[in-house]
Amino acid sequence: DAGVTQSPTHLIKTRGQQVTLRCSPISGHKSVSWYQQVLGQGPQFIFQYYEKEERGRGNFPDRFSARQFPNYSSELNVNALLLGDSALYLCASTWAGNTEAFFGQGTRLTVV
Amino acid sequence: ELKVEQNPLFLSMQEGKNYTIYCNYSTTSDRLYWYRQDPGKSLESLFVLLSNGAVKQEGRLMASLDTKARLSTLHITAAVHDLSATYFCAVDLSGGSNYKLTFGKGTLLTVNP
Numbered sequence: 001d002a003g004v005t006q007s008p009t010h011l012i013k014t015r016g017q018q019v020t021l022r023c024s025p026i027s028g029h030k031s032v033s034w035y036q037q038v039l040g041q042g043p044q045f046i047f048q049y050y051e052k053e054e055r056g057r058g059n060f061p062d063r064f065s066a067r068q069f070p071n072y073s074s075e076l077n078v079n080a081l082l083l084g085d086s087a088l089y090l091c092a093s094t095w096a097g098n099t100e101a102f103f104g105q106g107t108r109l110t111v112v
Numbered sequence: 113e114l115k116v117e118q119n120p121l122f123l124s125m126q127e128g129k130n131y132t133i134y135c136n137y138s139t140t141s142d143r144l145y146w147y148r149q150d151p152g153k154s155l156e157s158l159f160v161l162l163s164n165g166a167v168k169q170e171g172r173l174m175a176s177l178d179t180k181a182r183l184s185t186l187h188i189t190a191a192v193h194d195l196s197a198t199y200f201c202a203v204d205l206s207g208g209s210n211y212k213l214t215f216g217k218g219t220l221l222t223v224n225p
Contacts, residue, residue, distance in 0.1 A: 041217060042116075100160050
């Protein structure tokens with residue numbers, strides 16, 4: 001059974017550009033959460049989606065947005081990239097009623 | 113605002129020794145998680161602690177939860193080099209399908225031969 005898959009694994013963007021990160025949850029999982037992990041820090045919660053609805057949002061600017069599709073995959077969009085957006089972006093999937101989150105391998109975003 | 117504090121942040125220990133990592137959190141919660149992260153890698157789930165007094169063990173690692181003290185510990189017994197990694201604790205306030213974790217800053221563990 002495939003785990004949580006994220007794409008791309010690495011990318012480099014220029015300041016001011018826009019980026020889209022993708023996540024496919026474990027089959028049967030309906031909830032997807034996004035986290036940002038800056039080097040040397042713990043992951044920080046960005047968004048949580050369940051059944052295609054936003055259920056939670058962390059303390060991130062409006063440049064960050066996300067959506068979940070009918071097949072429960074998700075996209076995270078970041079507009080007007082800043083150098084400080086450079087981080088590992090992690091996607092986690094959970095199954096309703098199961099409290100354990102399973103993380104994907106992450107997307108390493110570098111903004112230059 | 114929920115705060116999750118881990119200590120120590122850096123831990124260098126010799127193989128064969130024992131040590132404990134502490135995780136304190138500021139708001140009542142009965143769900144706590146421990147994760148391991150190797151350099152450049154994602155998070156690997158180690159333990160899920162869901163009630164006061166919960167204790168779980170896997171190999172040389174044992175985790176416990178005291179919800180009244182708002183404290184969790186990760187005890188390492190007879191450390192080996194393969195345990196070198198960063199360990200995170202995380203607290204879940206939302207539960208069920210409304211899922212959100214707040215992480216500590218992590219403990220970088222280095223086990224020396």
